[in-house]
Amino acid sequence: MTDKTQSSIRETEIFWETMPHIQRATMPPYFYTRLQAKLAKSTQKQNSVTNQLWQQMIQPKMAAFIFTFFITIQMLIFANLQPTATLSAKSNRPTLEAFAEEYNFTFSSYNYTKK
């Protein structure tokens, strides 16, 4: 550590030693009463959200919808397997090289000048 840095640190420390100390602020009165009210509200809100969600889930209509949705997703997954097979077949189509080989044609040997 250089002398300059050390003196800067010392200066800063001296400055803060002369600074007035701060006293701790006190919480406004009846904090616990207000907290209890907030806690009750929060618990009530949490319960109502959970209950509502659960009640909706066990309704016959909702259960039927979830079941149908699940089956549809499964069907879509299985249906999508089919195009994969077609895709692999498509990938076997003749490439440019195969074409050139079949027709005895190369780009390098082709004369581009107008006849």
Add this chain to the structure above:
Amino acid sequence: MSLTEDQLISALQKGDEHAFKWLVDTYQHMVYNTILGIVQHPQEAEDVAQEVFVQVYQSIAGFLGKSKLSTWLYRIAITKALDWERHKKRKKRFGNLLFWSTNTTDAIENCADFEHPGWQLNNKEMGIALFKAIQQLPVNQKIAFVLHYTEELSYKDIAEIMAVSIAAVEGYLHRAKQQLKTALSTYQQ
């Protein structure tokens, strides 16, 4: 009622109301002062402190006791205070666009001249300038400074709360003090 920390945690995990009241009575000033240093608005600080204790009540079951209860409380308080600050900044950004939302600008203007209740009365301007300068500090420096200056915590405790090394805390505090010294040099007699 006097409890050891383990007894208190065990009682809280069982949902004991008296234990919760004891916890709030014991730690409310600590939580409030930490939040006040960051949020710099007494009413908002109280609201955030309420949120802290609500979170404590709801998540005490998951507290494993790996750190001290006070460290855990400090961490929740700091996280909530920083979340509030982020929310305020977002509100300010959108408040500029949405001119009809008058409430947002009120809250922001109130914070401009924050007078800490524990500051000496004979040097009001300096107190205001100090907290204004604290607000400009980078997050880590601000947390370290608030914990050290208003809560008078040791470097070791601050390092534990912030989950960094003691050397890192020393660095944060030195940089914060230097920056604040520059901001306050005009007030120093």
